Amino acid sequence: MRIRREQPEDVTAIHAVHRAAFAPLTPAGAPVVEGRLVDQLRAGPWWLPQFSLVAVASNGDVVGHVVATRAVLEPAGTPVLGLGPLGVLPAWQRRGVGSALMDAVLSAAQACDEVLVGLLGDPAYYRRFGFVPSVQHQVVAPDPAWGPAFQVRLLGQAVGGGTFRYAEPVQHLG
Structure with a gap:
């Protein structure tokens, strides 16, 4: 398996990854929104292509995907990253694919001098x-009900606090 940046020909496979990964977590009858969410993120000014990564099996199949997009800390407007979704095909889960994607996207963020990921x-x-x-x-957190499930990682120097604002498509999921 290798990790690389998303390519235009990966879009359909990315949808399939998120549909398969999130279907078990989605209430019966409800649509799986993660694939559509990635499309909405891809179409906006918050899209940072260097942080949309796929895991590719030795046969060339895309088996995982992670993305981080521009977010901000308000009121100062400090640019930060919002991570997600992260999805791995069920047959590839618990085999290190998600960890490899996380390590890669966090390394890329740090190399690009990003300061915080939420x-x-x-x-x-x-x-x-x-x-x-x-x-x-x-x-x-954007929603106080998220409690400890909303997490951050500093990538360098401390940043001033504030309210985390995801890219618009994520903010409107709730």
Whole structure:
């Protein structure tokens, strides 16, 4: 398996990855929104192509995807990254694909001098990548109900606190 930047020909496979990865977590009868969300993110000014990465199996199949897009800390307008979605085909889960994607996107973010990454997810999973509850860095979640599931990772120097604002398509998911 290797990790590389998303290419235009990967769009359909990225949809399939997110549909398969998130279907078990989606209420019966509800649409899986993650594939459409990536399309909406891709179409806006918050899209940063260097942070849309795919995991590719030795046969060339896309088996995982992660994306980070421009977000801000308000009121100062500090540019930060919002991570997600991260999806891995079920047959490839628990085989290190998600970890490899996370390590790659965080390394890319650090190499590009990004200062902070925020995400909504399972603290038990994301702790291994250095994420902590956002309140530890005075960052307020977009939705206070998210509690400790909203996490951040500093990539360099400390940043002033503030309210985290995802890219518009993510903000309007709720």
